[in-house]
Amino acid sequence: MYAKVIVDVPAKPTNRAFDYVVPEAMKDLVTVGSRVGVPFGPRTVQGFVVELHEGTELDPAKLKPIAQILDLIPPLTPELVKLARWISRTYLCHEITALQAMIPGALKAKYERHVKVDEHGGRRGGHENVLMLPVPNQEEILNYVRKQETVRLETLLEKFAGDTLLVKQLLEDGVLTEVHMVKDRMSAKKALTVFPPENPEQLAAWQEELPARAAKQKLVLEYLQKHPEPIKLTELLSRLHITAAAVKGLAERGWVRLEEVEVQRDPYASRTFRPTSPLPLTPEQQKVFDCIKDAVLSGEQRVFLLNGVTGSGKTEVYLQSIQTCLDQGREAIVLVPEISLTPQMVERFKGRFGNRVAVLHSRLSHGERYDEWRKIVRREVSVVIGARSAVFAPFTKIGLIIIDEEHESTYKQEESPKYHARDVAIARASEHGAAVVLGSATPSLESMYRTGREAVLSATPDRPAFELLTMTSRVEGRPLPRVHIVDMREELKNGNRSMFSRALYKAIEERLHKKEQTVLLLNRRGYATFVMCRTCGYVANCPHCDISLTYHQSSRAIRCHYCGYAERELTACPDCGSEHIRHFGTGTQRVEEELSKLFPGIRVIRMDVDTTTEKGSHEKWLTIFKNRQADLLLGTQMVAKGLDFPHVTLVGALAADSVLNLPDFRAAERTFQLLTQVAGRAGRHELPGEVFVQTYTPEHYSILSASKHDYQGFMLKEMLMRKQHNYPPFHRLVLITLSHEQVQLLIRSGEAVAARLKELASQMQAEGTELEVLGPVASPISRIKDRYRFQCMIKYRGEMDIAGLVQQAVAVLDDAVKQRKLTVSVDVDPQILM
Numbered sequence: 145m146y147a148k149v150i151v152d153v154p155a156k157p158t159n160r161a162f163d164y165v166v167p168e169a170m171k172d173l174v175t176v177g178s179r180v181g182v183p184f185g186p187r188t189v190q191g192f193v194v195e196l197h198e199g200t201e202l203d204p205a206k207l208k209p210i211a212q213i214l215d216l217i218p219p220l221t222p223e224l225v226k227l228a229r230w231i232s233r234t235y236l237c238h239e240i241t242a243l244q245a246m247i248p249g250a251l252k253a254k255y256e257r258h259v260k261v262d263e264h265g266g267r268r269g270g271h272e273n274v275l276m277l278p279v280p281n282q283e284e285i286l287n288y289v290r291k292q293e294t295v296r297l298e299t300l301l302e303k304f305a306g307d308t309l310l311v312k313q314l315l316e317d318g319v320l321t322e323v324h325m326v327k328d329r330m331s332a333k334k335a336l337t338v339f340p341p342e343n344p345e346q347l348a349a350w351q352e353e354l355p356a357r358a359a360k361q362k363l364v365l366e367y368l369q370k371h372p373e374p375i376k377l378t379e380l381l382s383r384l385h386i387t388a389a390a391v392k393g394l395a396e397r398g399w400v401r402l403e404e405v406e407v408q409r410d411p412y413a414s415r416t417f418r419p420t421s422p423l424p425l426t427p428e429q430q431k432v433f434d435c436i437k438d439a440v441l442s443g444e445q446r447v448f449l450l451n452g453v454t455g456s457g458k459t460e461v462y463l464q465s466i467q468t469c470l471d472q473g474r475e476a477i478v479l480v481p482e483i484s485l486t487p488q489m490v491e492r493f494k495g496r497f498g499n500r501v502a503v504l505h506s507r508l509s510h511g512e513r514y515d516e517w518r519k520i521v522r523r524e525v526s527v528v529i530g531a532r533s534a535v536f537a538p539f540t541k542i543g544l545i546i547i548d549e550e551h552e553s554t555y556k557q558e559e560s561p562k563y564h565a566r567d568v569a570i571a572r573a574s575e576h577g578a579a580v581v582l583g584s585a586t587p588s589l590e591s592m593y594r595t596g597r598e599a600v601l602s603a604t605p606d607r608p609a610f611e612l613l614t615m616t617s618r619v620e621g622r623p624l625p626r627v628h629i630v631d632m633r634e635e636l637k638n639g640n641r642s643m644f645s646r647a648l649y650k651a652i653e654e655r656l657h658k659k660e661q662t663v664l665l666l667n668r669r670g671y672a673t674f675v676m677c678r679t680c681g682y683v684a685n686c687p688h689c690d691i692s693l694t695y696h697q698s699s700r701a702i703r704c705h706y707c708g709y710a711e712r713e714l715t716a717c718p719d720c721g722s723e724h725i726r727h728f729g730t731g732t733q734r735v736e737e738e739l740s741k742l743f744p745g746i747r748v749i750r751m752d753v754d755t756t757t758e759k760g761s762h763e764k765w766l767t768i769f770k771n772r773q774a775d776l777l778l779g780t781q782m783v784a785k786g787l788d789f790p791h792v793t794l795v796g797a798l799a800a801d802s803v804l805n806l807p808d809f810r811a812a813e814r815t816f817q818l819l820t821q822v823a824g825r826a827g828r829h830e831l832p833g834e835v836f837v838q839t840y841t842p843e844h845y846s847i848l849s850a851s852k853h854d855y856q857g858f859m860l861k862e863m864l865m866r867k868q869h870n871y872p873p874f875h876r877l878v879l880i881t882l883s884h885e886q887v888q889l890l891i892r893s894g895e896a897v898a899a900r901l902k903e904l905a906s907q908m909q910a911e912g913t914e915l916e917v918l919g920p921v922a923s924p925i926s927r928i929k930d931r932y933r934f935q936c937m938i939k940y941r942g943e944m945d946i947a948g949l950v951q952q953a954v955a956v957l958d959d960a961v962k963q964r965k966l967t968v969s970v971d972v973d974p975q976i977l978m
Contacts, residue, residue, distance in 0.1 A: 237561040333511060
């Protein structure tokens with residue numbers, strides 16, 4: 145049997161499958177999706193089996209055998225292997241990069257040098273079969289290695305520390321040979337466990353046999369008599385305040401058994417979740433649920449776009465749809481855009497489905513994530529909740545995939561493979577005959593466009609049309625919150641230089657008096673957004689990136705949010721020496737400080753990247769807020785989505801137009817979505833809500849539409865603008881970014897790619913297709929980490945082999961990439977153009 149293996153060497157020449165012989169002993173274990181160790185050149189590397197066949201076109205004598213099989217249960221299903229090929233072609237990445245994205249970090253290979261005894265080896269130079277003459281310790285070393293079959297070289301050198309030269313000699317003479325082994329970065333966690341005898345009645349008799357001085361051993365037997373179930377050794381020792389010697393003495397007598405037992409690293413082991421029952425559905429919810437239910441029961445791929453206003457009860461529809469899926473013996477995946485949403489989602493889903501839920505997100509430890517993933521592989525769970533990468537959960541019977549807040553740009557991966565979770569979900573659903581539900585109060589214009597007539601006419605299996613479902617009312621007919629737009633230019637004219645308008649100040653004061661809660665959104669972390677000298681106009685910029693440094697008061701430092709560069713707070717201008725150096729702009733730290741001054745005694749929780757780096761911090765802050773131990777939740781966009789707190793009656797957006805000024809055609813859409821989402825946090829239960837939007841551009845249509853909760857009005861205006869400028873959803877984009885330390889080489893490379901693109905485009909364009917090449921131009925952030933950045937943009941419409949075109953065009957840079965450290969990044973359907 146022969147296997148085609150994709151090896152863990154992400155390079156252009158190795159971006160294909162290599163043939164290997166499957167050894168007889170491995171034939172029953174190796175399957176498509178298996179992870180193996182294979183010889184590749186002089187070393188052993190990790191690889192994934194992507195095909196098995198009984199013949200080969202190559203000379204079998206020249207093929208090497210697979211060296212190791214790394215898992216008894218393959219980590220990838222054949223469907224995921226096929227999906228990796230699709231991702232590689234669609235998003236123009238190496239196939240190994242797509243395969244690696246599907247497995248947890250614990251399974252990313254590390255390579256170890258091992259040695260083994262070569263029984264046919266001997267002194268080189270014409271005496272191959274003659275073993276060396278015995279040397280003191282030589283036989284001891286060889287027996288030690290023989291006994292273990294292979295030993296890590298570092299372990300051998302540690303054990304025989306005085307014989308380093310002898311080990312080196314044995315390797316040089318070929319008596320010991322070096323082999324490379326592939327190891328996981330992490331293994332299952334095990335704990336030494338005490339097992340009582342099968343017949344607990346013997347314990348009393350054994351206590352009598354023990355001498356009086358063995359008091360601690362008697363204590364152990366007494367405990368096991370009362371609790372005759374296995375117990376971790378560490379737990380037993382801490383309960384009885386004894387040492388391990390007492391238990392080991394009993395094990396030597398054969399009275400108890402000591403064994404290594406696997407322990408699940410469960411991130412929610414210490415939590416209890418209150419079980420919940422299905423709630424009665426409103427007529428709107430019922431109509432939506434019936435459509436999803438029919439799709440799940442039919443076993444055919446269907447994609448729904450659920451446009452439901454904030455508070456309309458989308459989560460309950462998700463829960464009941466998943467129950468239908470589980471009743472069919474099938475599995476469900478639920479994606480959320482932010483880690484901050486995971487705690488509330490986990491509570492709801494664990495409350496409904498208990499231990500059938502696994503959770504995957506980046507704030508779990510490597511071990512916890514690995515164990516949650518292994519629950520899925522072993523079929524111990526049927527529902528997975530997580531961020532973007534949870535779309536790769538190795539399920540085999542998927543019936544439903546839900547993407548909550550589908551409009552969020554976080555569903556697009558920004559490093560290779562630059563996949564979009566929505567499109568991967570649709571591709572998986574097509575293989576499984578599953579339903580996909582994309583839920584949002586503010587669907588992306590690309591998704592909304594795919595519910596229209598034009599999308600239906602041009603639908604393909606890869607890009608199917610979406611079915612639109614709507615929920616226009618909040619549960620129990622609760623009103624949407626009133627939104628007030630505050631023109632900060634007027635506040636300034638009237639002498640108010642504070643970051644809070646008078647109306648918002650008064651509203652916060654009222655909520656404190658009524659003991660209700662407030663959410664404040666400011667999409668900037670840090671204390672001040674830039675530092676400037678008022679004498680000469682100097683602005684503190686990052687020396688490695690073309691971006692200003694942000695001042696952080698808690699650390700008294702100015703920091704780059706792109707490369708992490710930091711320096712001490714400036715007390716004088718480096719250019720002119722003036723002491724008139726000031727902090728401009730407002731960050732979350734500064735707002736927190738201002739709140740404490742204006743409202744003495746106010747309890748504020750600040751949630752931004754700086755306060756949520758620790759594991760479990762999102763859950764900690766949100767639990768404190770939920771338990772009403774804080775009056776105000778202040779944060780960046782992580783507080784804008786999905787959170788549901790009954791006592792929040794006031795929401796304030798402090799700099800509503802901060803996103804509007806970014807050089808991105810989606811700026812207006814992002815502003816509308818963010819304001820609508822954050823407004824939706826207010827008045828979700830019995831108490832009515834109120835929202836204040838502070839802005840310097842109150843006349844902008846995205847802000848006006850958000851204040852009226854008018855998605856249709858915004859969508860029509862924005863669609864018109866997009867159509868005029870050939871932007872998505874009417875055209876698709878591909879962004880090619882080049883980066884290098886030398887600007888001249890970068891300009892030449894950019895021009896070469898653009899010229900080749902234009903040449904190929906003129907040959908490829910067929911009837912009904914359009915293609916335009918823009919650039920090369922400097923990227924909006926033209927330098928990051930001392931590397932300059934240029935970009936070319938392709939706008940196209942219609943069906944064409946865009947991946948083939950880009951690959952051919954970028955091929956003109958192969959030599960520059962090899963020789964001059966030029967990096968080329970291709971982003972298909974980019975979400976961020978910076």
